[in-house]
Amino acid sequence: MKNIDNDNSSIPNELKRAQRVEKKTKQVLDTKIERRGFLKMAAAAAAATLPAKEAPAFFDFFKKHYKEMTPAEKKVAIAKLEKKLEKKLGLDINVTNPDPIDNAHFVYGLDLSKCNGSRKCVTACVKENNQGRDPAIQYIKVLEMDIGTMNLEKGDQYYNGIVPKKGKFYMPIQCHQCDNPPCVKSCPVEATWKEKDGIVVIDSEWCIGCRYCMAACPYEARRFNYSEPKIPKKEVNTTQGYLSNRVKPKGVVEKCHFCLHRTREGKLPACQEACPTGARKFGNLNDPKSDVAIIFKKKRIFVLKEELNTSPRFFYYFG
Amino acid sequence: MSKIHMVNLILLFMVPSMPKGNIIAEVKTMPRIKKIKNFPCSKCHKNKKRNFQISLPLNSPHNEIVFNHMPSINSCYQCHSKNNIKGLILRDGRKLSLSNSNQLCWQCHGEIKNDWRTGLHGKETGSWLTTKYRYSCIECHEAHSPRPHSMKAEPSIQRPKFGITKQEH
Numbered sequence: 355m356k357n358i359d360n361d362n363s364s365i366p367n368e369l370k371r372a373q374r375v376e377k378k379t380k381q382v383l384d385t386k387i388e389r390r391g392f393l394k395m396a397a398a399a400a401a402a403t404l405p406a407k408e409a410p411a412f413f414d415f416f417k418k419h420y421k422e423m424t425p426a427e428k429k430v431a432i433a434k435l436e437k438k439l440e441k442k443l444g445l446d447i448n449v450t451n452p453d454p455i456d457n458a459h460f461v462y463g464l465d466l467s468k469c470n471g472s473r474k475c476v477t478a479c480v481k482e483n484n485q486g487r488d489p490a491i492q493y494i495k496v497l498e499m500d501i502g503t504m505n506l507e508k509g510d511q512y513y514n515g516i517v518p519k520k521g522k523f524y525m526p527i528q529c530h531q532c533d534n535p536p537c538v539k540s541c542p543v544e545a546t547w548k549e550k551d552g553i554v555v556i557d558s559e560w561c562i563g564c565r566y567c568m569a570a571c572p573y574e575a576r577r578f579n580y581s582e583p584k585i586p587k588k589e590v591n592t593t594q595g596y597l598s599n600r601v602k603p604k605g606v607v608e609k610c611h612f613c614l615h616r617t618r619e620g621k622l623p624a625c626q627e628a629c630p631t632g633a634r635k636f637g638n639l640n641d642p643k644s645d646v647a648i649i650f651k652k653k654r655i656f657v658l659k660e661e662l663n664t665s666p667r668f669f670y671y672f673g
Numbered sequence: 674m675s676k677i678h679m680v681n682l683i684l685l686f687m688v689p690s691m692p693k694g695n696i697i698a699e700v701k702t703m704p705r706i707k708k709i710k711n712f713p714c715s716k717c718h719k720n721k722k723r724n725f726q727i728s729l730p731l732n733s734p735h736n737e738i739v740f741n742h743m744p745s746i747n748s749c750y751q752c753h754s755k756n757n758i759k760g761l762i763l764r765d766g767r768k769l770s771l772s773n774s775n776q777l778c779w780q781c782h783g784e785i786k787n788d789w790r791t792g793l794h795g796k797e798t799g800s801w802l803t804t805k806y807r808y809s810c811i812e813c814h815e816a817h818s819p820r821p822h823s824m825k826a827e828p829s830i831q832r833p834k835f836g837i838t839k840q841e842h
Contacts, residue, residue: 473827516823517823621801673794
């Protein structure tokens with residue numbers, strides 16, 4: 355009996371849908387048909403016929419690119435993402451999207467003579483940026499190398515135990531936020547781009563997971579989510595940036611973004627706050643009194659793989 | 674001018690925007706006294722005129738102190754004030770509170786002083802935009818044995834496996 359009842363109730367709905375489709379098609383026939391306009395109308399007609407449950411996925415599919423969104427549309431997209439993440443994680447989540455600061459020129463300095471390879475920055479980064487724990491995704495890779503050499507291929511990133519070890523030095527590598535980024539050029543769908551303040555970001559809604567950027571990056575700074583990231587519920591960071599530390603879906607690329615949800619609000623990146631030796635220096639190069647500006651003047655600095663002309667914003671020095 | 678432009682103009686003046694010139698951060702030294710374990714000393718040392726033990730190792734709770742600094746220093750009173758145990762003393766006899774202990778270090782370490790003041794040496798937290806808090810020397814260098822200590826590294830990621838082992842086959 356129940357089944358028959360259900361069937362009866364669904365008939366008027368279908369009728370309504372059919373009527374809606376008719377209306378839309380009449381509208382289409384009445385107006386001048388251009389190719390673009392026709393496609394839009396067809397999309398609208400399809401939307402009318404879709405059941406309500408599948409509608410959000412449909413709107414996700416026809417969403418605009420982040421750069422083309424107006425501020426109002428961004429707000430809508432953020433609200434939608436918030437709902438989606440709350441449903442997925444079962445937590446109260448606050449999605450933020452701070453705008454780039456106009457006068458800032460972010461750079462990052464790392465003192466190789468002070469770094470002791472304790473990987474405190476790595477764990478702080480993993481916690482802050484909601485990276486998957488199994489399989490582990492870490493934006494920062496710390497290489498252990500013999501003193502006197504600079505062969506990155508012979509660097510060991512799987513060391514353990516008491517650090518610093520005798521005769522070794524440690525070199526953390528993360529995204530260099532290049533001014534001439536090869537990863538951005540290689541992206542076929544423009545899901546990654548360079549922001550005004552110099553940070554290279556990824557829109558993980560737009561990423562198709564082709565991993566061209568990973569192949570293009572000379573610093574191996576990008577990571578791929580081979581599976582749905584597993585994060586213990588207690589350790590999820592609930593303030594998540596739209597372009598930065600939101601919990602990623604399966605099959606997208608992610609990387610270091612100088613903690614843009616923190617730095618654009620004036621805070622320092624999580625890795626610098628966690629560093630026990632003070633080897634990491636983040637700052638604004640436009641401010642002549644900032645420590646990075648003084649390091650630029652006084653110390654001998656170098657960047658990795660200078661010959662590739664990527665002009666990174668991450669530099670190393672010996673303090 | 675359209676209405677939207679007007680609204681935008683009004684919003685521009687109402688919302689406190691970022692400063693237009695260079696953004697310059699202020700720097701403060703991290704307050705230190707609250708972090709000292711047994712402060713104030715008068716918690717235990719009620720009698721001010723008591724003779725304090727000079728030779729190491731000290732009794733509990735100061736038994737952690739291991740002296741491994743400059744070998745020519747042989748007395749606690751070269752840095753600690755004899756009459757006032759919660760104070761420090763400079764080489765020229767000036768008194769110093771525990772929160773200003775940086776000046777004591779700078780008597781010998783002049784080069785580091787310049788580096789620390791410009792922000793090249795030492796850890797900083799806070800904000801690059803408004804106020805930064807710079808850690809004083811003894812947050813990282815334990816005053817009595819200041820050499821940076823070794824620590825245990827956080828666990829690394831797993832080394833990727835290539836191929837199949839015999840047991841799995």
